[in-house]
Amino acid sequence: MSVTLAYPAMGPILEFMEANKRIHLASRCPALHAIDKSTPLRLDFLDFRKNCIQINLMLYHLSHCEERYVESQSQIEDKSSRETLAPGDIQIDGNAFPKFRQFVEFRIGNGLGRESVRRLPANLEIHVALKKLSSFLLGGRATSIEVAEELVFFLNRGDILRLPENLQIWVKALKTMHTNFMDILPILDPSSFPLETLILKKASVHNLQSPVFRTARNVEILGDGVSNLDQEEWHMEFQKLPNKNIFMEYDYYGGDRIVHLVRYWMENGKEIGTCWNFVRRPWEDLVRELDLIKAEIGGTYRRAAIGYALILPFNDDSELVVHAVKIPKLPQKAIQLVIQPKVERSSFTDKIIDPFYANWRLYTxxxxxxxxxxxxxxxxxxxxxxxxxxxxxxxxxxxxxxxxxxxxx
The missing domain is CATH 1.10.12 (Lyase 2-enoyl-coa Hydratase; Chain  A, domain 2)
Known part of the structure; x- marks a missing residue:
């Protein structure tokens, strides 16, 4: 005799079921609807793009499509009257009556070539369909939706994010490409803060002043930086940031900017464990940049576990290590600034090895x-x-x- 589970016992099973399978199952079984909405929804990945929502590996996409008119006999007869010019009418640049009609197409795909396509009713506009779709997938939940890996917003200025009412998302990593992350803060569960990781395309001065930005454990700034109008103000705000881990992809922050940053840290202090990375192009000479810092501020070249390093005394307990590092999974290298506990070195190191590193070109x-x-x-x-x-x-x-x-x- 087979044993079946009572519907209330399905809650823990639904909670840890893959999200797309769970949504599909609940939509096919009305008896599970209430249990599904009251049970926390756990996702690995959630991505919002224009007219598109991706949950884990499943993509739900709405798009406008066109097809050529297939006219009935009555439409053909009516067409003659529509195209006939009455006295006083003027037709601009020839016959331009529409030969196609638009409809909304709904696609579901898993990125592996398997895709299902459905045409939506002719009178259903795409923004209405998107609202219905997001409400169906994410709406009506009694608890916050939990995103374990990354929540992504890839929207441009002026795009409207169609979301269900009272949506709350708990997330560790937030990525906003072309999107001001402050616009979407209302849908984030307050317990998400401080964020584990914040990734953004650009960071304005207003962003740098946000508590969400300043408390994130890891910050990645991608893209082409800031406008020429606010570079100085941006630089002043950036060097004051308390974040321990920052990764900056673009080349705006280099050369003299790094020198100013190091001076600010040495004058105002910085917490041990701070690690900031500034990516450089593959052909750039990072040693020359280290030489610039040494010429402007001082320090000593020393052999360390990380290779060629410029060491600058910071205070009685810590020192600043500036060196070149290889970025994992990327062709670029970066200038890395690390605040570490002061390392006691032997007299042999101080008298022999360190002077060699300080003048290694001459000795070589x-x-x-x-x-x-x-x-x-x-x-x-x-x-x-x-x-x-x-x-x-x-x-x-x-x-x-x-x-x-x-x-x-």
Missing amino acids: LSTVLTLLFGSFFLTVVMGPYAILCVTPPIFMITIFMRSLMPTRG
């Missing part, structure tokens, strides 16, 4: 010249047999010097 040139002249002298004195005596020492010294040379960014 001196070593190469010494090897060349020494080899030439021995060859003159000993003849051809000098090659056998000179080659192994030169090879070993070269390997040793290469191991000491800083890694260029």
Whole structure:
């Protein structure tokens, strides 16, 4: 005898069911409707685009389409009267009566080539259909919708986000491309703050002043930066940010800007564990940028676990490490600023290794010249047999010097 579950017991099962399967199941079984709406909806990924909603891997998309008129006999007869010019009528630029009619097409796809297409009623406008769609997928929930990975808004200025009433979304990572993140704060559950990650295309001065921005644990700023009108004000606000982790993709913040940022930190302090990254183009010389910081502020080049690093004393307990890093999964490299606890170094390191890193170019040139002249002298004195005596020492010294040379960014 088979055992069936009572409908109330379906709540925990629905809660951890894949979201799209759950929505489909609840739509086919009216008895589950109330249980579905009262049970928390858990998503991995939620993306809003123009006339489109993506839940996990499933895409729900509305679009305008056209088809050529297939006219009935009555329409053909009526067409003659519609196209006949009465006295006083003027037809502009020839016959332009519509040969196509528009309708709204609804597509559901999983990104793997499987897609279902449905034509909506002719009198249903696309914005009305979008409102009905979002209400069907996300509306009427008694609790906040939980998005485990990322909530994305990819909308342009002027686009209208059609959402159900009283929608609340709990999220850890918020990504707003071409969208002001402050516009969508009303639909975010207050318990989402502080955000784990905030990703945005541009950050205005007003954004930098927002508590949501300033309290996010990780901030990524993508795109082309700020307008020329507010660069100085933007720079002043940016260097005051308390965020511990910032990733900036565009090249606006480089050179002198980094020098000003470092000076501000040294004058006003910064928390240990702060890590800010500024992406550079693949062909840019990051060592030259480090040299600029050293020339303007000072510091010492030292060999560290991360390679070639500029160390600047920060205070009695911490120091600032500036170095080049490779960005995971991207071709670019970045200048990274890290505040770390001060590292006590041995007298050998202070007296031998650190001066070498501070003047490594001079030492390297001196070593190469010494090897060349020494080899030439021995060859003159000993003849051809000098090659056998000179080659192994030169090879070993070269390997040793290469191991000491800083890694260029």
